[in-house]
Amino acid sequence: MAKSDSVTRSAVLHRDTRFVPKKAVGGKGSYIFLEDGTKFLDSTGGAAVSCLGHGHEEVSQAVINQINQISYCHTAFFGTEASEELARLLTESTGGKLSKLFVVSSGSEAVEAALKLARQYFLELPTPQPQRTRFIARKPSYHGVTLGALSVGGHMIRRQPFEPLLSSNTSHVSPCYPYRGKKAGESDADYVNRLAEELDGEFQRVGPDNVCAFIAEPVVGAALGAVAAVPGYFPAMKAICEKYGALFILDEVMSGMGRCGTLHVWEQEGIVPDLQTIGKGLGGGYAPVSGLLIGEKVVEVMDRGTGVFRHGQTYQGHPVACAAALAVQKIIQRDNLLENVRKMGAYLEERLRGCLGDHPNVGDIRGRGLFWGIEFVKDRESKEPFSPETGVAFQVQETGLDPSHGISLYASNGTVDCTKGDHVLLAPPYNVTKEEIDIIVDTAGRVIEAVFAKVNAA
Template sequence: MFGSASPGSASRIHLPRNGLPRVFYNNSSSFNSFPARNMTIYAHPGMSSAVLHRDTHFLPKQAIGGKGSYIFLEDGTKFLDSTGGAAVSCLGHGHEGVKQAIKDQIDQLSYCHSAFFGTPVTEELARFLTDSTGGKMSKLFVVSSGSEAVEAAMKLARQYFLELPTPQPNRTKFIARLPSYHGTTLGALGLGGHVLRREPFEPILAQNTSHVSPCYAYRGKKDSESDADYVSRLAVELDAEFKRVGSETVCAFVAEPVVGAALGCVPAVPGYFPAMKAVCEKHGALFILDEIMCGMGRCGTLHAWEQEDVVPDIQTIGKGLGGGYAPVSGILISDSIVQTMDKGTGVFRHGQTYQGHPISCAAALATQKTIQQESLLDNVRSMGAYLEHELRQRFEGHPYVGDIRGKGLFWGIEFVKDKTSKEPFDPSTRLSFHIQEKGLEPGYSISLYGCSGTIDGIRGDHVILAPPYNVSKEEIDIIVDVFEKVVSVVLKDLDL
């Protein structure tokens, strides 16, 4: 369709400045440069796209269908979605039950404005999710994307302190971690601490967030430290940051229970989150957990905090909430915050047109009921253990693999130039990018979520695997086999 010469031989189509597509063939040494040795062809001058794609120089292949763990492309390729996009497609593609629930909701009511009306499906979803916390969280606020959920959480945290019987208007700041990622909107981006993602927008980001070290044992924990010692040191650092910026000025500390895109599936060591919450309580600040990527069953329990012996004041959820069947995310809110709001103005001064959208709520409710009814969390745990075993068997002794970490069906592999010193590859190598791009080629046809900036937001490479909760053992075997082949070929191509 897009490659008119040698169909299927082009991985992507490059659009140079004159608007004509240039095709980089699979034997190109780099998708990042334009060396003369790359074979190129100019397709029909009329070939273009009215879509502003993520990279204006490339036209992505068209996905025309999907079933289970596979996406079907226009050229006939059967593409193994081993990452669920960005850890989204927790039930895979084309689940009949979820599709039917969406159709039924459309037949009943497709939209109404939440300023005027509520809907039964939104109420049912809220009850399902709050019940799933054992009543520890008492309200749900539904929006459309992870970034929107983080924005809502930040605004709710600020308003909470204004609604107290004795308001605390000086609380305007947040503390997060490096090199975290919490979303792309200006508020969420400012909260995050990922250098490369923030860089173009630094001049217009709010300056009310500071950052502390992550709980990143592979690089942060000293050889001489026990887990308890490491946790104690991080707690002292967080406490010092509260004091530095002014305890009375901080709304909340925000962290991911298992860090996703920024670090590559890094879980905390035991005891870390209770220690961080204790510091927050000492300074009167809220404790917010961002579970947009790692929650809703991805790590083996519906809520990642269930494994951490801690309960957040506010929890953001997304991705696996609706499994990609409709745009949906939200925040779960502790009863103490709800009661404070109720005794105050009772009005959350935040709202959006598609807030609590009935179709999104129907998709989320059907997804969550399916996870429960089909006992998919059991499969996440058992297949997650199998995926971990296979990854460690294949890659633990690999000279360029520094760390393998994760939980459930959420695993990251960090690559290093030197295994002993943990020295990363030079950013110019773009190793994770090449692994991701190689996986897209017809010979492999697999999604490999490659990210850079693992160490400090600039240096470091990791790849994430996040297959659907109903993945089979046979599919995991294929994922690991193909991943191993892709890594081998990329390292050879880069002369490493």
């Protein structure tokens, strides 16, 4: 984050206790305005959140209208039209295949709800299967910071301080990461078969009748840097889940709700999940909101069983959050913004490859729609990553934050093996223009050149 020296004047527990970030004092479109006068280009939407940019007056008005009508009521007593209409819109967007929506405030909460509902599903079956207590996830996935979500996550840097507190009922298999995972000369089909055999083997190792679900991100976000699976991967993974009677969970908190060019990423994969988490692009940052979309087969089992999800939160289905999400989703539909995501995403890819494709320290450029990652390497031929001590990705992020550049480049490390490896993400708003894409790529190019001029000279 951008730093100032006023540490002692803040009572906020910031992400780093030793520094206070500069204050944002306004925002409009793709830009955030800072207290020091910097006009900051938010090319990542924060953490791939601000899908309509900042200061969208229609969404702001929808929030105000809901506050004026009713700002809060407890879902144990009452429902609201905002939550009902949002649920109708989202379930209809799946063709009714996912027929219920559970609304909470963050992606971590949505994942927690998915894990608990997966467990309860097996307890509610006509012949209950209480032995199903295990989950299979992927390395080095990220599914959230709460203890359950962190337990299924496979990102060791995030897990390490809390390992003694985490559940031991999750095991991890390899991700579909073609840049590093595919062998020389291996076809996509052979790669998929190898990963399918690995997942099948893990079911066998832990006992196929003990597994609740397999959980994966269709396009891996912060942990790997916008890595999409090769064709056929997700149908193969779902087939193994069905073979052993486990549920298939897709975590679309970061990659979904239009970010990759379709409202749901699974539409591009030819499969439908049993449970799907959604978040960031759902409400575009105008209110804290996330959700769990629930497959009809799970709903039917619950209906025939107790009918009660043994999980509830004070702010679930919050009217203001639902109103914000509903306004965002209606605007995406009305303005045909998914088409703009696809069109501007193709242009962003073209510009990134043209600007950085031959850079000696850029190993891979990958992504879908308006969700792109740039992986950095010390050597392109060997794909050798930089040492963690160099902190390449965070140098890129920090350099971008300097007022001379004024751009967000979302950094993460541990890309290769949860310890080594660096990448940055780009995730501009769905209504981004061609001119703004040019500014994003040109500025990112200058930042990357400046960082590696310094790194390679050291």
